[in-house]
Amino acid sequence: MDACRFCWMCRHICPIGNATGQERNTARARALGLSLVAREAVEYSEDIINNVYECALCGACVKECVTGWDPVAFTKEARLGAALDGKLPPYVLKMVTAVLETGNIYGAKPDDKLTAKIKGLKKSDTLFFLGADARYKTPKNAGEAIDLLLKLGADFTVLENEPDSGYGLDFLVGAAAETKTLFDACAKTLNGYKQVVCYDPADAKVFRREYKEQGIGVDFAILTFTEYLSIMLSNKSVKKSDLVFTPQDSAILARDLEETQPIRDILEKIGRVSEMLCNRRDTMLAGNLIMNEYMPLVMRRVALDRWTNAKNVGAKIVVTESPAEYALLAATKPEGLDVLSLEEAIEKCL
Ligand code: SF4
Ligand code: SF4
Known part of the structure; x- marks a missing residue:
């Protein structure tokens, strides 16, 4: 500083x-x-x-x-x-305690429908890692992502008792001993899989960066959901629609992981891309669900500001790869504009 x-x-x-x-x-x-x-x-x-x-x-x-x-x-x-x-402020301590006691920072119970869907999946050496935001805050999106992968013929499984990646604790208290303990426990469960596909960019980031910084060895390949979809779609015939999609680059994907092209490759395959104001590495955050727990009005304002950027470039359909940004953009959606998860956008064109 x-x-x-x-x-x-x-x-x-x-x-x-x-x-x-x-x-x-x-x-x-x-x-x-x-x-x-x-x-x-x-x-x-x-x-x-x-x-x-x-x-x-x-x-x-x-x-x-x-x-x-x-x-x-x-x-x-x-x-x-x-x-x-x-x-630690009480609102942070509450989430830290929740993740240590319940396995997720929201202290939430698993969604019954999502659990039933996961139970029906076969075993595989490819693990689809949903992450805490998707499992506990946007389980409908997580279910739709699983449905899309099944429809595309992907060979994958999801853990019913998925461990916490440690992303939430790393966000709240950084490299504390408790965070490292969560990283260790998660790596032990995931080691042995050939590849782990992360639905939430936040989990891909901790697996690739924070685990490495903490000296936690992982023996699986780490893919983002978008990268995996891009591979799955490379030899599939899809309908190119007249739809115009505007990618909302996730700050984590664009800046931390330097991944901005796969979403554009996919959206160009199924429609046309029209860019957002401040895109790729210059992207602006559209929401964070952890912060939404203690400053919901500000998070609403953050999402509304992003909608203003979208309106200013004449966007009609904003597409996001982040469960947190989906939740907050959907909650603040202005009339005449739409937000789709990447899987929803693809589903429209299969
Ligand atoms: S850009 Fe911001 S953080 Fe960097 S030196 Fe200037 S005021 Fe400080
Ligand atoms: S730009 Fe992002 S990282 Fe920087 S101070 Fe603002 S919220 Fe924090």
Whole structure:
């Protein structure tokens, strides 16, 4: 955070700062507050800690930062610091406790219909990993994704008792011992599969990046759902429709995993692509379900801002690869526009 020059060059691209209109929600303001704490000029107070949790870790400021420094890194370190100091806000502690006690940060029960669908699947050495957001917040989408893979003739299975990938805990407290324990347990369950296809980009990111950083070995190939669909569709004949699709690039896919082409290849095969304002690596976040647990009004505003971007480029159908962004875009959808998951878009053209 001391590398921050307080230059403001990242001010305009923060989805949270844009949604709240508050200076405190920019990377610059967060760096300033935390550098005062580091210099022992001020206490690591409740207000500064809350501010640390108002960041979506979306990386837009990292991409823009003129110093080449990483505001996400110091924000995650500050979250870890709050956890180690026993200063986690109650809304964070609730989710941390839930994942350790129930296996998911939402403390939610499995969806009966989704469980029944999973029980009907055969064994395979390809595991389709649904992730916590899809299993507990958008189970209908998870079920539709399974249906599409079956229709495409994919050989895969889904774990009925899928372990938590650790993404949620990594988001909330960074590289704490508890996060590493979850990573370890998940890797032990998944090792032995030939490949793991991640429905949620967030899980692909932790498997590829955070597990590696923590020295957790995985012996399976990691594919995103979009990459897998792109392979599955490469030798399938699909109907090219007149539909015009506008991809909402997931910040995790576009910036962390540098994956932006497979969704376009698929959408060009089934229709036509019309680009969103701020696309590919310049994408803007459209929602985060973990933050929706403690700042739902801001998350609504973030999604509405993205709808404004879509309207401004004349988009009609926005297509997302993220369960979290689907949930928040669907909840705020303006009249005359539509949001589809990638599987819904493909299903329309089979
Ligand atoms: S990571 Fe995203 S949400 Fe956090 S300060 Fe940077 S741009 Fe804003
Ligand atoms: S662009 Fe980088 S150096 Fe400038 S204010 Fe933002 S975080 Fe600080």
